[in-house]
Amino acid sequence: MLSVTLYDGTPLPVIGLGTWAMGGRSYPDPSQDARALKAIRAALEIGYTHIDTAEMYASGHTEELVGQAIQGFDRSKLFLTTKVRPPNLSYQRTHASIDGSLQRLGVDTIDLFLIHWRDGTPLAETFRALNEAVRAGKIRYLGVSNFDVDEMKESQDLSETPIVTNQVPYSITTRRYVTNGVIPYCQANNIVVTAYSPVEEGRLGVQKMLAEVAATHDATPYQIAMAWLVQQPWVITIPMSHNPVHLQQNWDAANITLTPDEMAQLEAAG
Numbered sequence: 410m411l412s413v414t415l416y417d418g419t420p421l422p423v424i425g426l427g428t429w430a431m432g433g434r435s436y437p438d439p440s441q442d443a444r445a446l447k448a449i450r451a452a453l454e455i456g457y458t459h460i461d462t463a464e465m466y467a468s469g470h471t472e473e474l475v476g477q478a479i480q481g482f483d484r485s486k487l488f489l490t491t492k493v494r495p496p497n498l499s500y501q502r503t504h505a506s507i508d509g510s511l512q513r514l515g516v517d518t519i520d521l522f523l524i525h526w527r528d529g530t531p532l533a534e535t536f537r538a539l540n541e542a543v544r545a546g547k548i549r550y551l552g553v554s555n556f557d558v559d560e561m562k563e564s565q566d567l568s569e570t571p572i573v574t575n576q577v578p579y580s581i582t583t584r585r586y587v588t589n590g591v592i593p594y595c596q597a598n599n600i601v602v603t604a605y606s607p608v609e610e611g612r613l614g615v616q617k618m619l620a621e622v623a624a625t626h627d628a629t630p631y632q633i634a635m636a637w638l639v640q641q642p643w644v645i646t647i648p649m650s651h652n653p654v655h656l657q658q659n660w661d662a663a664n665i666t667l668t669p670d671e672m673a674q675l676e677a678a679g
């Protein structure tokens with residue numbers, strides 16, 4: 410699997426698993442548990458190692474399902490990302506949020522911990538807690554999500570360890586983090602762009618050109634949309650799927666090699 414390399418040499422695969430809407434959306438929906446567990450385990454069997462979740466997803470229940478699904482898999486080979494939600498960005502609540510995620514995931518260390526998005530809390534207060542948690546070994550790497558360039562620079566100043574990612578919406582049809590300068594800033598500063606909603610939550614429009622490139626590669630248009638993302642420097646993506654066929658297709662998207670001409674055509678199609 411193609412990967413990007415973090416500052417300490419750790420490889421991060423360009424395809425990870427998203428978990429929004431697994432086991433419920435904003436609130437737990439136990440009727441969805443078996444489906445979610447099956448999907449996460451199917452992804453792990455395929456070879457996915459990076460799982461992206463958040464305390465916000467199903468109010469913590471998605472983290473519990475991830476914790477259950479990884480039982481029996483080698484923890485040292487997995488890379489778990491989770492996020493603190495804005496109401497919890499105060500110093501004390503950030504610490505409580507980290508401890509809550511550790512408990513629900515059933516692990517000693519969170520690989521990557523993100524601020525899900527900003528609220529009015531001074532970033533210095535949140536990073537005081539985050540830096541302490543890194544020093545305590547509860548978190549390996551820090552990152553942010555939905556941050557603009559100024560917020561990223563402030564985070565880089567406040568963090569005692571490098572900010573390894575900004576997780577932002579990015580797809581063939583969603584380019585606002587290119588135009589606001591975030592993606593170029595990440596690429597110029599060796600920061601991973603984690604592209605979320607890479608297939609627009611399953612509603613990606615398929616224009617003629619995307620369909621033609623897909624036919625050339627004997628792939629689906631959604632695979633091409635993801636191949637276009639991860640062939641860009643410093644870009645990884647985290648598609649969510651409950652469907653084992655889609656999980657495999659999304660994984661295989663990293664093996665599709667688009668020509669420079671195809672990359673340019675897709676770039677222009679946005």
Ligand SMILES: NC(=O)c1ccc[n+]([C@@H]2O[C@H](COP(=O)([O-])OP(=O)(O)OC[C@H]3O[C@@H](n4cnc5c(N)ncnc54)[C@H](OP(=O)(O)O)[C@@H]3O)[C@@H](O)[C@H]2O)c1
Pocket residue numbers: 426427428429430461462525554555576577604605606607608609610611612631632647648649650651652655656658659
């Ligand atoms: N940081 C943030 O603020 C933020 C915001 C949004 C999302 N995220 C993260 O990013 C992850 C991905 O984003 P997302 O879940 O919003 O959207 P997404 O991955 O673009 O789309 C997921 C939807 O697309 C369908 N799908 C996936 N692969 C497919 C394929 N190969 N062919 C056809 N349909 C396919 C899935 O349906 P099936 O189950 O039928 O395959 C699912 O309904 C989330 O799960 C979450 O972890 C983060």
